[in-house]
Amino acid sequence: MANVYLKISYDGSNYSGWQVQANTSQTIQEKVEKVVSKFNNRPTRIYGASRTDAGVHAFGQRAQFQLEVDIPLAKIPQAFNGELPDDIVCLKAWQTPPDFHVRHDALAKKYIYRIYNRTYANVFLRKYSYHCYYDLKVADMVKAASYFTGEKDFSAFQAQGCSNSTTVKEIYQSRITPKDNGEIWLEVVGSGFLYKMMRIIAGTLINVGKGKLAPEDISSIIASQDRTKAGFTAPAKGLTLQEIYYDQEILAKEVKK
């Protein structure tokens, strides 16, 4: 028996989000639990590091559970991928210390919000990038994105419907990068994120790109702690949970097998 956690990627297009819900047949957690339970030969609960919303994607989600059969860690991804649907892929497995908690012990997360900024849609990105056909002022968005870094109260960028113990989060990196294929990527690394925070940041930066807000307005919007001052909640499909960071030294102590 081992305390294990997985790195999992998924295309969220066809799911009602990560978390198992009553009356919802399609969640990612449920699909992964089904496979873990099959290997354990009994119903097994798994715990995700992040509860991604309906339609949101992940490249580096993490999921923790008790593995009760003897499979070498290196064999787990291939074994699980053989049972998972083709829009969910297990990339790696680690063994962890007994007191490790995949959500509480996460030090930081990286999200990417993708905007496709050409006149007509890109069929290959239609499920992974939000199509905005306005000619966005990218230089202004680059400047505006920089105002999010630091430890701040992000109440203005929190949707209703979730109670957080604190609305103060530290953003380590926030940057906008134009890509050759017509995309604009918003990449944000932070200690944590409030409910729909990343999508509200994206919507606010798109408003800057449209000229509805000046880059300097970001400071006063954050200071206002008023959700109505920030921009719209950008669509889920543009958002990807890219990576979650842990203290590798703590993990390494236990992973000797």
Added chain:
Amino acid sequence: MANVYLKISYDGSNYSGWQVQANTSQTIQEKVEKVVSKFNNRPTRIYGASRTDAGVHAFGQRAQFQLEVDIPLAKIPQAFNGELPDDIVCLKAWQTPPDFHVRHDALAKKYIYRIYNRTYANVFLRKYSYHCYYDLKVADMVKAASYFTGEKDFSAFQAQGCSNSTTVKEIYQSRITPKDNGEIWLEVVGSGFLYKMMRIIAGTLINVGKGKLAPEDISSIIASQDRTKAGFTAPAKGLTLQEIYYDQEILAKEVKK
């Protein structure tokens, strides 16, 4: 009434290819014809520059037809996109000389074959890139790709089932490029392509990457004119018709509206 041609992109995943077929309900040609016919208010045939196979994608396909209603060229993409399914997008429309032929007048085509070369699949590329988990020798593939350039008889790279007037084609560019995300792109520009030629070239280069063939073997395979000497036909989903090149000066003479 005007002779018009469109630049069209599509995700070929859910189609039986470009061309209308008896007993097949889902072809891209049929979907576009339906829209053109609706605007013309009578059944209208369209002609594609390339008959892409089932599962093959296009960024720059071209389709020609007689437009019988008065719509400004610049308004056509938006008008058509409003009626097309979301996996087919019209990117541009041109008016052409009366004797223009979208297939015969194409000077060259560019195809891209995408290979995803990491251990586990990438969920976001699963429909657009062929997953090869062998650790491919990219430097050998780069060298091997260069042997395809020039005017040659490519009989060894032609699948049965299509009668071409000539098996001699000129390849202007053939290159392999590794990408940061784990993909390897094969980009080939040529005067024309034989049936499944691009996918057989891709399969042969993958065999070079696996060490089954040496880069220098490409010359003798081409010289053999023997299909059995070349590699496997790589899967359709990795292939995208990227661009088709026309003589813009000839087109420009007529496009004055």
